Amino acid sequence: MSWRRLLGALVVAALVAAAVAGLLRSSAPARDADPVRTVTQGLRCPACQGESVADSQSPIAAAMREAVAEQLAQGRSPAEIRRWFVERYGDDVLADPPARGLSLLLWAVPALALLGAGAAAVRTLRPSRHRRPVAAAAGRARGGTAAQRVWWVSCAGVMVLVAAVALAADRLDDAQPQGRPADPVAVTLQLARDLERDQRYDAAAELYREALRDRPDDGVQLRLAFALLRAGDAAGAERTVREVLARSPDSPDGLLVLGLAQRSTRPGDAPETLRRFLAVAPRHPAAPEIRRLLGA
Amino acid sequence: MLGDLGTASLTAGLISASLTVPLWLRVALLGRSARQARVATGVTLLAAALACAVLETALLRHDFSVRFVAENGGRHVSGYDTVTSLWSALDGSLLLWLLVLCGYAALLARRRHPPRLHAYAMAVVGVVTTFFFALSALAANPFRSVHPAPVDGPGPNPLLQQHPAMGVHPPLLYLGYLGLVVPFALALAAPLAGPEGRDWLRIARPWTLAAWSALTAGIAMGAWWSYAVLGWGGYWAWDPVENASLMPWLTATAFLHTMLSGALRRARWNSVLACASFLLVLLGTFLTRSGAVASVHAFTESPLGPLLLGLVLLAVLASTLLAGRRDPLPPAPGRTPLLSRATAVLVNGVLLVTIAAVVLIGTVLPLLTEPLTGARSSVGPGYYHRTAVPLAIVVLLLAGVAPAVRRAGDRAAARQLVLPAVAGSVTAAAVGLLSRPGVPALVAFGAAAFTLTGLAGQLGSLLRRRRGARTVRLAALLAHAGLALVALGVAGSSAYGRAQERTVRTGEVVRVSDVSVRLLAVERSAGNGRMAVQARLALTGDGAEHSVAPRLWYDTARDTAVTVPWIATGLRRDTYVTLLSVAADGSTATVRLAVNPLVGVLWCGAALIVGGGLLGFATSVRRIRRRTPPSAPAAPPAAVQVTA
Structure with a gap:
């Protein structure tokens, strides 16, 4: 009998040890884990609803993934990369808000619920020593004057409910809808500017296009044209900038980008466009450089 | 007209x-x-x-x-x-x-x-x-x-035109949500109705079971829709609208359990949980219909928000005033053994309420931070993985303890748990040593094995019982087994799911483990208010090759692009092919190939839970029919114990 017990205990101990070993092995980071994915899973895609940068298909997320990969390649730690993103785009970019301020509620509320419900459970389970007297409140007589009065009050209550909805509905008809969603365009633009600073003009142009699709805007279109120009696509830049110039023929930036683009597409027209630019905006920061170009 | x-x-x-x-x-x-x-x-x-x-x-x-x-x-x-x-x-x-x-x-x-x-x-x-x-x-x-x-x-909305589940998902959810109005109303009516009020739990049971089954089916259907339409390969994103349906489900589940336990019949747990379930339904309605939260499934902004919030507050006030009143009857005296049904049910209640609190604050916090601090914040899946998932695993373990707590005495109950515990640790050891699923998934596998073994052991004794008692237990067994299967499916698909995304030319291959797809052609079509692109691919896996055709279409009227993934469903694993984008000249296509193991098990588990709920519903309706003769005065509470 005791042998059987001992054997049983040994088997159980071996099993538990094996299970613990399995757990330990499982908790170590897997060899094939992709560091880019680990970091991007903690970042929220600004253009989508509730998707992480790792999972999202949007161009912003793709650019952010690239940015993470690049920084990891430069030897930055995941925490540094997260900080970099937070500095640029705010706490909103993190999939999980940092544990400070109001976000502490995320932990306080469940803890309170656990404690409160747990205390109530303990109270329910503990045998009650003193029996409370059975309350006599139950079973008011039916049909008395008090009941009549309660009935009239409830009727009035229903009327008030309907009237309140009617009044509120009337007011709401002209109220402004509230709760605008996050502005993904602003984030897209910020990201595109970052890419431009890193001289990655192709990717930046892609993001500007994305932003333009959501919000047609001459300023953004000019930036797109400029990014295209710097990416070496002078023809594309010219096409883009002509759309802006068709709307506002005297846009100095438009003339500037057009002129620069024409230097590679139609060198004959370029000087005239650039001269027009100088005439329209003689104090533009780029003006001295253009004068130098024209003079040369 | x-x-x-x-x-x-x-x-x-x-x-x-x-x-x-x-x-x-x-x-x-x-x-x-x-x-x-x-x-x-x-x-x-x-x-x-x-x-x-x-x-x-x-x-x-x-x-x-x-x-x-x-x-x-x-x-x-x-x-x-x-x-x-x-x-x-x-x-x-x-x-x-x-x-x-x-x-x-x-x-x-x-x-x-x-x-x-x-x-x-x-x-x-x-x-x-x-x-x-x-x-x-x-x-x-x-x-x-x-x-x-x-x-x-x-x-x-084109996303809603993609899947037949859209025809049944919202009606089922509404059947679930609104069915919870009955226990809510009964809980509020009970303190007003005097001695008659003590009968409310017995009456509420079939309604709650019906509503709960419909809600479960609705949530599962929504997950299926999300899996089959949204094209990202997942079924649950902790999205505010999904959370809104989960919260009442959690409290209603807790309510279904507390209402069973005889010792708790007079405690306030039942009325609080019944009220909370419907209050959470109303709160969810407010969240999803006011435009307060941004979500894939939320309706667009609407001015109904303040009105719905008003109703939520009114309902909170009414339930605090009525259900919060002191119970006229004290709980039954006497010591409850540690491993008793009353304890298990209460621990389950505490855990489910805590999970509901986690989901609630995670859903509501982004709404609070913006007006209060001016900064937007978001709560992502990571938060729920750290909080709700461990709690849910404990709930699953509790479902495995359930068959044992029917036995009298702590020793007998503990002895009955030895075999399931062995099965659980064998599973955890084997899975953990052979692969690296990560701690939560590994624990979930062990817990599921523990629960399933315990339930299988119960099945034998169940079949020897007489019919009436058998169906009630069978209902519980089905639901608990379903929960374990859902846990298996979730753990398996999240731990072993693999995906690869590549831009390929015609003839090139995307490969994930032993499955690969080769791009054959890209086809475009237009008409009927939409532009569609379809990629024809040859899928090789499990020794066979067949043709698959994921699509991508663009609805011109709504300016929305919809990916239609191609899914080969199997019990062991799903193969999931999505066409993400196509080059303007049609020469290349970006294809995502994913292998999602055990997703089929997840749907089977959900079906089992619903089946268990419906069986319980049928039984409780029969019991009410049998025990209340028509137009008879209310039977005294002692004679109508529903507890089995």
């Missing part, structure tokens, strides 16, 4: 709904006959049904002078999608909501329950119905006319 008829039926419904409240209160307070009250409840149902029928007719006839049809109808939309577009936008879905609510009210009105309890409960349902009728008739009337009527409409 149709629009006027619809508005008239909404107005008639509003009037009759507001009449039901005083009529039922007259029954409760003054002891009058319930006939007129029943008639008024029936008329309200008719009005709601008429309003739905009118809007369906307008949709099917393409009557674009009706506002809702102009906004959500379209001549290019198929018949099925036209019928389901009734609930594809806020105002129409409110009509379905009303229809379901009035259906429950009419069903409850027909029952012969203890008269005062019944009448008070009906009055509560009447107030809720009145509010939603007022909302629909006064604030969100879908029948308002459009001048001049457009010739065509944009059709419903």
